Amino acid sequence: MIYLDNAATTQVHPDVFEAMQPYLALQYGNPSSIHAFGRAAKAALDKARAQLASFVGAYPQELTFTSGGTEAIHAALFGSFLASGGRKHLVTTALEHHAVLHTCDFLRTLGCEVTIVEPAADGRIRVEDVVERVRPDTFLVSVMAVNNETGAVLPVTDIARAVKEKVPTVQVHSDMVQALGTLRLDLHESAVDFASFSGHKVYGPKGVGALYIRKGSNWKAVLHGGAQERERRAGTENVAGIVGFGAAVHRLHEHWDAHIRHIIGLRDAFWRALQGLPGVTRNSPQDAVPSILNVWFEGVRSDTLLMRLDMAGVAASAGSACTAGSLEPSHVLQACGYPDERVRQSIRFSFSEFNSEEEVTRGAEITRDIVQELRR
Incomplete structure (x- = not known):
């Protein structure tokens, strides 16, 4: 099988699996406990937090571990809304992941007004198009760093700085799930207040993510019930998953140039x-x-092509894995202005360090053969 759907999830690296194993069996302490078992688990969390902080250019105390990218996104948007002091306007883009767009839909039911910025004719989000929609009652702007369907890089840092020049009290969130393993990040130098990450996109395990909350940001916790994560996210931490997340980003940090x-x-x-x-x-x-x-x-429908590719041993995708089973066309490609025919005939291929040039070449050759056959 040739796996070319790494934007959906990546294989857990053997080094990551090895780092996790002790915390799945022998080192089972609760990190909130004060005895030796608990202290060992807490030390593992602290190490992983420091590893992620070093990789993204943040302070460890600015990172809160979550169950994944979706929870981190929801916590950023909803937590900012709770702390907004009555401001109820949010700006985002039509290219965002559904984790952002559906959270915005939920916020609308609570009286929040959401402005969606459409991309320009070239499919890009322009700084000025975002900034001109910021108002005195805007509490948050949310713009992803890398689009999960096309790989397009959005000018998040420029947008954040321009937004704060216009209205300094507006906070900025970025979905950086796809950026974590593809862009050099330095949150210290950015003007972003919140950033969301996920472990399973960077050779780590599923079920773990993180939310960056810049020191001094206006934000309130969404999940209550315990004092974990500096009272920002209640619930016993997924120690093994967090250890794996830390090990995954540490590996990338050490081998970044060769990886890219x-x-x-x-x-x-x-x-x-x-x-x-x-x-x-x-x-x-x-x-x-x-x-x-x-x-x-x-001329080739993506659903038919994907089925044939799967039968031939090639895994790819028509878009976000979070819309699997949906017959709806890609909202990202639609927002870029492509006609429905083109949208329904497009495939996303995505690559990881576990792929070789020989197998991706073979995957492309299989794709060529199937496309030619389907056209005939």
Whole structure:
């Protein structure tokens, strides 16, 4: 099987699995307990928090562990709303993950007004288009760093700085789930107040994420019931998962340059192998992160192509894994202004360090053969 759906989830790296194993069996203490078992678990949490902080350019105390990216996003948006002091306007973009857009839908039921910024004709979000929609009653702007369907990089830092120049009290959140393993991050130097992360996109386990809350940000906890995570997220921490998350980002930190070179090589090899096949167009911009390549195969329905690819041993996706089973076309490609026909004929391929150039080339060749057969 050739697995090319790494934007949905990545394989757990053996080093990560090894780091987690003791906390799945022998080291089972509750990190809130004061005895030796608890202190050992607490030390493991502290180590993982420091590893993630070092990787993203934050202070350890600014990071709160969650059950994943979706919870981190919900906590950022809803926690900012709770602390907004009566302001009820939020600005986001049409390109966001459903974890953002559906949370915005929920906030609307609580009286929040949400303004959705559409991308320009080139599919990009422009700084000025976001800033001009910021109002005195805006409490939050939420803009993702890397789009999960096309790999497009959004100008989050520029948007955050421009927003705060206009209305200094407006806070900025960024969904950085897809950015964590593809962009060099330095939250110290950014103007972002909140950032959301997930472990299973970077060779870590599922069921663990993190929320960055800049020191001094206006935010209230959403989940109550205990004093865990500096009273920001109640509930006993997923120690094994958090250890795995820390080990995963530590690995990336140590091997960053080689990791990125490898992913670029995979993306380029896959695209080269598709060259010469007529009616093939990149939906991903040229400056997208290398881990994601969204491709339009003119005249071939994506659902049919994905089924045939799966039967031939190639795993890919038509978009976000969170919309699996849905017949709805990609909201991201629609927002970019593509006609419905193109949207329904597009496939996302995504790469990881577990892929080799030989297998991605083979995956592209299989794709070529199936596309040609379906067109006939």
